Amino acid sequence: MNEVALQVAETPLEETVVRIALAGALGMFLGLEREWSQKSAGIRTFSLISLLAAVFTVLAVEAETPIGEGLLVLGGVLVIVQGVLLAVQGLMSEDEAGLSLTTSVSMLVAYGVGALVAVGFILEGVTVAVLSSLLLVLKRELHEFAWGLSHEEMRSTIEFAILAFVIYPILPAETTVEFAGLAIPLEPQVIWLMVVAVAGIGIANYAIVTTYGGRGIAITGFFGGLASSTAVVGTMLDHVRQRPEAASYAVAAILLANAAMATRNLAIAVGFTAGSDSEILVEAIVPLGAVIVLAFAVAALTADWDESGPMELESPFSLRNALGFGVVFLGVLVFGSLAETWFGTLGFYATAVASGFVSSAGATTSAVVLYRGGQLGGPEATIAILLATVSSIVVKALLASTSTNTDFRNRVAAYSAVLLIGGALASVLVVV
Incomplete structure (x- = not known):
């Protein structure tokens, strides 16, 4: 038997x-x-x-x-x-x-x-x-x-379905655009995926925030940042447009998205080098750790998280805002590609910066893989990871600067500078 x-x-x-x-x-x-x-x-x-x-x-x-x-x-x-x-x-x-x-x-x-x-x-x-x-x-x-959906919520759901399941599949994966005499490779699907991400995170933010209020924005910021920290900015731009008085929560959400992004990069840098033949990239722990701690601290101090009542939003997401964010994102990618071409011998670092515009996780993973394979040393891999992280923080501040809410964009810029300076000082202390 x-x-x-x-x-x-x-x-x-x-x-x-x-x-x-x-x-x-x-x-x-x-x-x-x-x-x-x-x-x-x-x-x-x-x-x-x-x-x-x-x-x-x-x-x-x-x-x-x-x-x-x-x-x-x-x-x-x-x-x-x-x-x-x-x-x-x-x-x-x-x-x-x-x-x-x-x-x-x-x-x-x-x-x-x-x-x-x-x-x-x-x-x-x-x-x-x-x-x-x-x-x-x-x-x-x-x-x-289904019975509880309003007309505006139903319309947003249909618009999101068109963005994600109709337009995205028919776009080409790669194309080339001529600009200033240079051939710039672009990935239309990646650009449109960012539009879909903004819309998707916006829908999740709508559901969470209308239920949990300000605390829901914190959830959106951090967990949305794990998926796409840049897309969180697009959602918060729409959030501030609908509720200008909630700008402090939106700023905190972007800070938490930065914290999530740095946490993800640190996990990749340490997790994929631990247990391998290469040494753990300990150089990345202090600066990335400083960014994480500062982001959480500033977010905790700048918004009144005790105010947890429901917030009324007009709609799950704005199609115009999502498409506008895609246009700005396209401009950032073009600039990143030009920078990579112009820098020449610093191409790898330029690539890390350009990759950070899209997803710092991609640049971090590439640096770790090259480090494990011996093509990069520890310092070079760490610099690439930090450049991608810095690039991601900077591009969020640049995208937030497109908001018509002066207080919102100024605070994002100021607190982003705090994160960058804190990470830089931590790096200097480690070197010294």
């Missing part, structure tokens, strides 16, 4: 028997919520549907028999017919109409999951099963969310 169990455990996922068993298990998983909700189709029905799809798919793909292809199509038709019958039955009972339709569609999803797993798309099949089950479980929450 133990030998049989061991053989089963060692059977690879590519084995047909294992794939059929997994298809049945995923069907059972999908039917669990339907069974719990006491619907007409439950665990057994869903599991049998997935098993049927897996068997017919194996016959059609691996056995390569015409009857297998016919059975696969016939099975799908039968599932659809069964689903239609359930839907008709639900229509006769108005209270169950929507629920029967959901069950009908879920049965077709179970059939598709069985087919996916049978042909070897195991990760895809598991993903579809888990997401489908999640949608079924969160029925009430999703309905409440």
Whole structure:
């Protein structure tokens, strides 16, 4: 018995028997919520549907028999017919109409999951099963969310979907622009991704801030900074435009975004060199640590975090603001590319500065990889990381300077200078 169990455990996922068993298990998983909700189709029905799809798919793909292809199509038709019958039955009972339709569609999803797993798309099949089950479980929450959306929130959601899922995929990954006699390589998808990031962080900021007030801005600043600290500025520009009196919170959010950015760079510099043949980049710990500590300290002192009541915002994000931020960001990239071309022998450091405009994490990772490979020494890698960090802080201040709120842009500039000076002094102390 133990030998049989061991053989089963060692059977690879590519084995047909294992794939059929997994298809049945995923069907059972999908039917669990339907069974719990006491619907007409439950665990057994869903599991049998997935098993049927897996068997017919194996016959059609691996056995390569015409009857297998016919059975696969016939099975799908039968599932659809069964689903239609359930839907008709639900229509006769108005209270169950929507629920029967959901069950009908879920049965077709179970059939598709069985087919996916049978042909070897195991990760895809598991993903579809888990997401489908999640949608079924969160029925009430999703309905409440949809019914609670205002016209402006619905419009913003549609605009974000167009930005992320319609425009972004059709843009070219790379292109070249002629400027001042120079060919400047640009990445339109990266530029547009920043627009999407501004919009996405804006939506998250809207949800958090309307619930938690000023403290929500802190959450947006730090966790948004881990994703894209530069995009946080775009969100805060829109936030200050809607609520000028909340400028102190927006400034604190940008400081926390800088702290998150420096924390991420420090984690990359230390984490990817620890345990390797190269020495840990301890040179980066003090200056980056100083930036992190100063950013948290200034943010804590400049905003009244006790004011945690809800704040009313006009909309989740401004499309004009997101597109305007993209235009400014494009200008920053062009300037960075020109600087990299003009600096010549200092090209690597210029690249670190230019990369910091987009994502200092990219420049930090590149420096660490070159350091681990021996192409860069410790001091050179540390300088590159610090230049990328400085570049990220400076570009946030430059982007914030486009705000019409004088107090906001002046405070961002002043506190950014504090971070830079503090990091520089920490570096000097270490050297001395």
